[in-house]
Amino acid sequence: MKFEAVTIKDIAKALGLSTSTVSRALxxxxxxxxxxxxxxxxxxxxxxxxxxxxxxxxxxxxxRSIGVIVAEIANSFFSQAIDGIESIAYKNGYNVxxxxxxxxxxxxxxxLHYLTSRSIDGLIVSVASETKDFSNFKELHDRGMxxxxxxxxxxxxxxxxxxxxxxxxxxxxTRHLIENGYKLIAAIANNEILSITRDRVAGYKAALADHGxxxxxxxxxxxxxxxxxxxxxxxxxTELMKLKPGPDAILALGDKLTTGSLRILKANRFNVxxxxxxxxxxxxxxxxxxxxxxxxxxxxxxxxxxxxxxxxIQLIESKHPVTDFETRMLAPQLIxxxxxxxxxxxxxxxx
Amino acid sequence: MKFEAVTIKDIAKALGLSTSTVSRALxxxxxxxxxxxxxxxxxxxxxxxxxxxxxxxxxxxxxRSIGVIVAEIANSFFSQAIDGIESIAYKNGYNVxxxxxxxxxxxxxxxLHYLTSRSIDGLIVSVASETKDFSNFKELHDRGMxxxxxxxxxxxxxxxxxxxxxxxxxxxxTRHLIENGYKLIAAIANNEILSITRDRVAGYKAALADHGxxxxxxxxxxxxxxxxxxxxxxxxxTELMKLKPGPDAILALGDKLTTGSLRILKANRFNVxxxxxxxxxxxxxxxxxxxxxxxxxxxxxxxxxxxxxxxxIQLIESKHPVTDFETRMLAPQLIxxxxxxxxxxxxxxxx
DNA sequence: TTGTATGCGTTATCAG
DNA sequence: CTGATAACGCATACAA
Numbered sequence: 149m150k151f152e153a154v155t156i157k158d159i160a161k162a163l164g165l166s167t168s169t170v171s172r173a174l175x176x177x178x179x180x181x182x183x184x185x186x187x188x189x190x191x192x193x194x195x196x197x198x199x200x201x202x203x204x205x206x207x208x209x210x211x212r213s214i215g216v217i218v219a220e221i222a223n224s225f226f227s228q229a230i231d232g233i234e235s236i237a238y239k240n241g242y243n244v245x246x247x248x249x250x251x252x253x254x255x256x257x258x259x260l261h262y263l264t265s266r267s268i269d270g271l272i273v274s275v276a277s278e279t280k281d282f283s284n285f286k287e288l289h290d291r292g293m294x295x296x297x298x299x300x301x302x303x304x305x306x307x308x309x310x311x312x313x314x315x316x317x318x319x320x321x322t323r324h325l326i327e328n329g330y331k332l333i334a335a336i337a338n339n340e341i342l343s344i345t346r347d348r349v350a351g352y353k354a355a356l357a358d359h360g361x362x363x364x365x366x367x368x369x370x371x372x373x374x375x376x377x378x379x380x381x382x383x384x385x386t387e388l389m390k391l392k393p394g395p396d397a398i399l400a401l402g403d404k405l406t407t408g409s410l411r412i413l414k415a416n417r418f419n420v421x422x423x424x425x426x427x428x429x430x431x432x433x434x435x436x437x438x439x440x441x442x443x444x445x446x447x448x449x450x451x452x453x454x455x456x457x458x459x460x461i462q463l464i465e466s467k468h469p470v471t472d473f474e475t476r477m478l479a480p481q482l483i484x485x486x487x488x489x490x491x492x493x494x495x496x497x498x499x
Numbered sequence: 500m501k502f503e504a505v506t507i508k509d510i511a512k513a514l515g516l517s518t519s520t521v522s523r524a525l526x527x528x529x530x531x532x533x534x535x536x537x538x539x540x541x542x543x544x545x546x547x548x549x550x551x552x553x554x555x556x557x558x559x560x561x562x563r564s565i566g567v568i569v570a571e572i573a574n575s576f577f578s579q580a581i582d583g584i585e586s587i588a589y590k591n592g593y594n595v596x597x598x599x600x601x602x603x604x605x606x607x608x609x610x611l612h613y614l615t616s617r618s619i620d621g622l623i624v625s626v627a628s629e630t631k632d633f634s635n636f637k638e639l640h641d642r643g644m645x646x647x648x649x650x651x652x653x654x655x656x657x658x659x660x661x662x663x664x665x666x667x668x669x670x671x672x673t674r675h676l677i678e679n680g681y682k683l684i685a686a687i688a689n690n691e692i693l694s695i696t697r698d699r700v701a702g703y704k705a706a707l708a709d710h711g712x713x714x715x716x717x718x719x720x721x722x723x724x725x726x727x728x729x730x731x732x733x734x735x736x737t738e739l740m741k742l743k744p745g746p747d748a749i750l751a752l753g754d755k756l757t758t759g760s761l762r763i764l765k766a767n768r769f770n771v772x773x774x775x776x777x778x779x780x781x782x783x784x785x786x787x788x789x790x791x792x793x794x795x796x797x798x799x800x801x802x803x804x805x806x807x808x809x810x811x812i813q814l815i816e817s818k819h820p821v822t823d824f825e826t827r828m829l830a831p832q833l834i835x836x837x838x839x840x841x842x843x844x845x846x847x848x849x850x
Numbered sequence: 851t852t853g854t855a856t857g858c859g860t861t862a863t864c865a866g
Numbered sequence: 867c868t869g870a871t872a873a874c875g876c877a878t879a880c881a882a
Contacts, residue, residue, distance in 0.1 A: 168852075172877085206553050243614075267552040557875070
């Protein structure tokens with residue numbers, strides 16, 4: 149037995165009314181007599197009638213659902229953001245349809261086509277780290293699809309954006325390391341093309357410069373896949389540790405890069421972080437439980453999701469074209485844990 | 500400018516054909532001449548035509564989307580499961596619509612009504628810890644909605660279920676503590692009504708019994724909200740520590756209970772886990788990076804999501820009614836980290 | 851106050 | 867080979 153829903157027609161037939169009368173009664177129209185209304189409402193309740201949202205969507209040319217594209221759902225930052233997205237969507241009567249790019253450009257494009265063509269009213273996106281060509285987003289946006297970008301944004305597209313102050317976060321983190329005596333600070337970053345990467349690296353470099361430390365190209369490593377593959381992180385950490393002099397501290401500019409670095413340093417039996425200063429972006433719910441002094445830059449992911457959704461719904465429901473787009477920038481949270489002063493400046497050989 | 504999609508009608512008008520011809524050409528029907536086909540296909544490509552999935556849904560009486568209800572998206576276990584769900588759904592051309600109950604029965608019911616009434620083809624559910632009344636699920640299932648339960652299942656409803664061997668997981672964890680010299684092992688569990696809670700507590704009790712340790716009621720604590728509220732965990736940990744004799748080890752039978760316990764023990768400056776043995780369920784990506792000997796019971800959440808979705812799609816697409824439902828039981832992974840033998844059996848006073 | 855007819859985008863059925 | 871028409875479920879302009 150397949151799931152068979154009751155329709156307005158069933159009610160009309162059972163009550164000897166027309167479908168339009170039933171429809172109006174259900175919508176509590178003023179032009180229906182109280183008796184008829186009561187009759188219809190009670191019967192509808194009795195047989196558990198619910199309007200078919202698909203028929204409504206077809207009629208109203210809107211689906212009351214929003215699409216979300218993120219790199220990976222099982223990433224704390226994104227799952228927290230989706231939490232925020234779902235919360236606001238729920239409050240406003242919207243469904244949330246999620247899909248993941250897994251950092252792949254091709255999958256992102258496929259998901260984009262999959263979600264669009266009118267099955268969604270709007271889109272919330274954090275672009276894949278692989279993506280260099282934004283023409284698909286651009287075209288879609290030009291054709292009138294409301295889009296809000298968060299975290300990994302596309303600067304070229306004029307629409308609302310929600311980000312954290314990546315520059316400041318990286319700057320503060322770097323300064324923290326410097327103030328604790330570290331001087332040879334390496335940075336492990338995400339794909340160079342990403343806006344967040346550029347901002348974070350800029351903050352790192354600025355902090356070094358402001359404290360009279362010369363930046364070294366060999367101390368900056370990029371991971372094309374954002375650390376999605378652990379060997380990628382292992383590779384760059386190994387390269388860093390082989391340098392002479394090697395770094396005495398690492399700044400990990402991404403969630404997966406932070407945990408990846410930590411994992412590899414631990415696996416190689418360093419006394420982490422006694423010997424190596426380590427600070428990194430992380431939104432995992434348990435990084436705070438890791439022994440200090442690993443310090444953390446945490447992003448307000450939930451709030452970002454909430455704000456993005458708020459803005460998107462404004463776009464969707466605005467009667468007039470919006471031309472005044474805003475970029476909301478939130479402050480990241482720096483969680484300083486313990487001191488890292490003990491064995492400063494002593495690089496460790498990497499076997 | 501609102502998002503205006505291209506329809507079959509547009510193509511028909513532009514090419515001077517009828518909509519049916521266009522439709523058939525697009526679907527590569529045998530009864531259309533090669534020339535017409537080519538013409539239509541090329542024009543469709545050119546103006547970027549995509550069929551409206553909503554119209555298709557209305558016609559085919561299926562939405563090719565599946566609903567998911569979990570307690571909390573921003574919980575590693577669930578986000579990993581959703582990852583698995585999305586993977587399989589994507590491969591099969593299904594959309595995933597997510598919603599969260601936040602462990603509330605009311606919200607669960609609302610989401611249920613929200614998702615159903617034919618806007619979804621099937622449902623994957625892990626029930627809220629608050630839920631005691633399963634009649635809504637039962638009714639929906641009786642009316643023909645394909646449902647697959649995972650993790651927190653409803654035994655009374657005859658359908659596919661995906662779980663881990665919670666009994667064995669708790670049993671092995673308890674035995675591990677016993678083998679490391681702990682004798683006063685307390686258990687902190689989720690809401691008593693949940694199937695997973697009953698199974699886990701049963702495993703814990705069986706392990707005690709098999710090793711000649713008498714269980715004590717005062718050593719078993721239940722958290723109605725599953726540790727979603729930290730004060731709830733604080734409450735029970737405090738109660739446990741006030742006991743004389745207090746426990747020398749804690750078995751946390753839920754993700755939030757594990758991290759909650761750890762957080763509270765640390766906040767109270769115990770030398771955790773030197774003094775208190777601690778082992779608990781956790782699917783967080785970074786619990787492994789926490790200093791041992793906190794040991795972990797990890798659930799194969801991703802696989803559970805995959806399997807649940809596979810089963811659901813089978814249900815949805817099966818031509819004939821399914822009566823032969825299966826319960827897939829997966830093995831949890833016990834991650835033993837370091838030794839906990841140092842200060843065994845010495846309960847710590849709780850201030 | 852209620853009923854009839856139309857359209858949302860698509861495909862299936864029937865004519866031609 | 868192609869076109870006209872009905873239907874999916876609903877809401878609404880227009881009639882009565």
